[in-house]
Amino acid sequence: MADLRSFSDPLSYQAADRSQPILDLAIGDVLRTAADSWPHRTALVDGSPHGRRHRWTFTDLLRDAEAVARALLHRFAPGEHVAIWSANQPEWVLIEFGAALAGLTLVTVNPAYLRDELAFVLRQSQACGVIVQDSYRNRDLLAIIDDARTALPALREVIPLSSWPAFIASRASASLPAVACNDVAQIQYTSGTTGAPKGARLTHRNLANNARLFAQTIGADDHDVWINPMPMFHTAGCSLITLGALQTGGTHVLPPGFDADLMLRLIEEERGTISGGVPTMLGRMLDSPALDRHDLSSWRKVMLGGAPVPPELVRRAQARGLTVVIGFGQTEASPYVTHTLPDDPHPDWITTVGRPLPQTEIKIIDPDSGETLPRGRIGEICARGYSVMKDYFNDPQGTASAIDADGWLHTGDLGSLDDYGYCRVQGRRRDLIIRGGENIYPREIEDVLHTHPAVLDASVVGIPDADWGEVPVGFVILKPNQQGDADELMQFCRARLASYKVPRTWRFVAQFPQTASGKIQKFKLRDDYLGGDPAR
Numbered sequence: 001m002a003d004l005r006s007f008s009d010p011l012s013y014q015a016a017d018r019s020q021p022i023l024d025l026a027i028g029d030v031l032r033t034a035a036d037s038w039p040h041r042t043a044l045v046d047g048s049p050h051g052r053r054h055r056w057t058f059t060d061l062l063r064d065a066e067a068v069a070r071a072l073l074h075r076f077a078p079g080e081h082v083a084i085w086s087a088n089q090p091e092w093v094l095i096e097f098g099a100a101l102a103g104l105t106l107v108t109v110n111p112a113y114l115r116d117e118l119a120f121v122l123r124q125s126q127a128c129g130v131i132v133q134d135s136y137r138n139r140d141l142l143a144i145i146d147d148a149r150t151a152l153p154a155l156r157e158v159i160p161l162s163s164w165p166a167f168i169a170s171r172a173s174a175s176l177p178a179v180a181c182n183d184v185a186q187i188q189y190t191s192g193t194t195g196a197p198k199g200a201r202l203t204h205r206n207l208a209n210n211a212r213l214f215a216q217t218i219g220a221d222d223h224d225v226w227i228n229p230m231p232m233f234h235t236a237g238c239s240l241i242t243l244g245a246l247q248t249g250g251t252h253v254l255p256p257g258f259d260a261d262l263m264l265r266l267i268e269e270e271r272g273t274i275s276g277g278v279p280t281m282l283g284r285m286l287d288s289p290a291l292d293r294h295d296l297s298s299w300r301k302v303m304l305g306g307a308p309v310p311p312e313l314v315r316r317a318q319a320r321g322l323t324v325v326i327g328f329g330q331t332e333a334s335p336y337v338t339h340t341l342p343d344d345p346h347p348d349w350i351t352t353v354g355r356p357l358p359q360t361e362i363k364i365i366d367p368d369s370g371e372t373l374p375r376g377r378i379g380e381i382c383a384r385g386y387s388v389m390k391d392y393f394n395d396p397q398g399t400a401s402a403i404d405a406d407g408w409l410h411t412g413d414l415g416s417l418d419d420y421g422y423c424r425v426q427g428r429r430r431d432l433i434i435r436g437g438e439n440i441y442p443r444e445i446e447d448v449l450h451t452h453p454a455v456l457d458a459s460v461v462g463i464p465d466a467d468w469g470e471v472p473v474g475f476v477i478l479k480p481n482q483q484g485d486a487d488e489l490m491q492f493c494r495a496r497l498a499s500y501k502v503p504r505t506w507r508f509v510a511q512f513p514q515t516a517s518g519k520i521q522k523f524k525l526r527d528d529y530l531g532g533d534p535a536r
Contacts, residue, residue, distance in 0.1 A: 004345040004420055011372045012364035012379070012417040020213060020358035022386050026179040026204040027100035028069075030247060035062040038222060038249045046090045047227070047255035047266050054090065058249075061097070068098025070171035075157050078103030078177045081125050081187065082157075084233070085109040085118065085141060086133035088256050091161055092232045093242060095131055100185055100204065103177045107187045107199075108233035111136040119148040122155060125187050125199055125393060129157035181205040187393055188235055188331050199393040202235070206334040210387045211243030213357050215250075217339050218303060218325045220274065222249025225298070227272040229258035229281060235335040236306055240327075241276050250274075260284040264294045271298040278306040278518030279313055280457065286316055287456075287479075301325065301342065306518045308425065308443050310450035311350045328353035328425055330411055332402060334387040337362060337411070338423045352422040353415075360385035363408070364417050367429060378426055378441070381415045382408040414441065431522055433462035433470050438500050440472055442522075445503065448496045449474065452489065454482040459512055460503060461526045474503035475525055477511065484508035 007014075025033075034043070035058045044056040056064065076082055082104050084095050099106040107125040109118065111133060122130060132141050145158050159167055185204045189197035220226075226245045230237035232254075245252040253270050255262055258281050266272055275282075282302055285291065302317055305327035314324045323343070329336035340346075340354035356362050363372050364379040373379045388409045391399040403409050414432060415425040426432075426441040433440040442460035449458035457477040462470040478484055486506040493502040513524040 006419040007375075007421055010374055012375050012377065013372055014356055014362050014417060014421040014423075016356065016361040016385060017358045020216070022205070022209050022359055023212070024181045024205060025208055026181050026183065027097065027185055027208055027243070028065075028176070028179055029181075030208050030243065031062055031065060031097055031101070034058050034246050034249065041222065041249060042251045043246070044090060044093055045251060045253040045270060047253045047262075047270075048089075049255075049259075049262050049265070056090070061094075064094050065097035065101055066176065067168050067171060068094045069101035069176055070173070071168050072098055072102045072104060073174065073176075074170050074172040075159075076102070076104055076129055078179075079105070079183075080129070081105045081107050081127045083107035083109050083122055083125065083127040083130040084132075085111055085113075085130055085145075086161060086232075087111045087136055088228075088232050088237070088254055089133075089161075090254060091164060092238070093252070093254065096232070096238055096242065100179065101176050103179045103183065105184045105187060105201075108189070108238065110189075110231070110233055111141065115144050115148050118144060119151055121189055121197070121199075122148070122152050126154055128154055129159065130155065131159045131161065134160050134162045179204065181208075184390060186238075188233075190331050198395060198398050200331045201390040201393050202239075202331075202334050203390055206387050206389065207235075207239045208243055208247070209359070210334040210336055210357070211239050211241075212247040213359065214240055214327065214336050214339060215244035215248045217341065217357060218274075218301065219342050220244060220248045220250055224248065224250040224273045225253060225270055226250050227253045227255070227263060227266050227270070227275045229255055229263055230276050230278075230306075231257070235331055236276065239334065240336065260288040261290045264288060264290055264296065267296055267299045268294040273298055274301045274303060275299065276303045279304055279309050280307070280514075280518055282317060283313055283456070286313075286320070303327065305329070305336070307520065308427070308446065309353075310447055312447075312450045314350050326353050328413075328423065330413075332389045332409055333383055333411075334389065336387070337381075337383045346420055346422055349422065352418070352424050354423065355421045356383070356385075356423075357387075360387060362417070362423065364415060375417055375419055378414055378416045378439075380429055381411045381413045381423065381425070383411060384408045428522070431461070433460075433472050435462075435465075435470055435472070435500055436468045440501050442472065445472060445474070445493065445497065445501055448493055449476065449489070452492055454478055455489075457512065459520050459522060459525060461522045461529070463505070463526065463529060471505070472501065472503045473505045473507065473529060475507050475509055475512065477509060 039059045043058040043061045046054045187199040228241040232238045327339040367380045445460045456479045459475045465471040513521040
């Protein structure tokens, strides 16, 4: 992938790089291989801010995961769906591996969900059991489960994490089942940026290979210490980082969630080398007053994804000596499709999301005709390869709209492909703004706004307009102690963008509605604006 060559094909199609193999292994096999390869190396560290941090070697991790598998098999049969409703903690990792070893399908649930959201996921996934954190952010999750159970007749087991010792002690003595690589390992629910989430069924083969190829692409090895603030119920947390570190012999440090100061402390105390996260997380770390109070000399690499990455943020990280790598994908692709390289040879890589990962092909199509577009033209990004989900659970119509008859995943994202095979992302197809027949891509405006010294974050959405059809509206979060000035922002954009792209209407807000993976829910910004409450 490091060879920078232009391609003679005039169409926006990038063939798959076949230089790396696809391994037909289940996740449990991957864990056993890691324990054989690095038995005494530290595999997992509890990154809680208080108390002595518990550590697992790869041997310990396999032993405890097998104990969890047997405890699960005491209650469930291979193939059944079991949910986990919890924030990040080591037990989450053990349950992930235990379910994989037991041949169960793990349903991952956001701990921030309220009753109806939880009930929807448990009912739609047909979960017969749920392992639940007792409380989260002062909310009694067990009480919420009790309240929801009346509408969930298939749910027969609720296992509180507070009963962990008793749960482990009640394990079955039978041997663990054979698990095939094409068995479904997880049902991951889409992030909900555009409406109700769908349950993507991801196989062992999907997840294990995508994480391994990603980790190899960014140059990870057994000397790396990964600091992982990403939520484990999302593919970035439980797949890319958890399974990426596992397959390269790295140490996985798991804090209970994102906190900028805790991240900096863990990098110093655990000698972290790689941090993961969405752009907002890195921005908060770089803005933290504690930044220069920590020894961060071990920190060498930042992996960003899950949301558009402003080039200005990358430059700030580079100014501190950090190497930044950027990925693009979605839950349905397990999740990564493309990635940049460390020390990427592309002269303008900072504005791209890189080339396809090995064994993945991509193309850019006209969303209306389905025809592959010439290189450089903007259209819908489509991907095909080993990482594409099996389907949406119990949703054949949704599956058919996402994956066509030739196996191409239609991502719903707009982008282009350059002569070097690098992809640029312009945003979601449904976020495209058409003003008087002119296409406006919000990402272009947002990137300009991120260079303004007073702007902490920005999001641009299209609002209906009687004269123009749609017009852009800029939502802005200001840095501390800054005052909002709509006229000044408008003039700033006018100096850098064509007039028709410049928002005439601005809203200054304290925060954006976001998914747990850090994606801004633009439909909520739009709905709130139209409802007269843009700062909700």
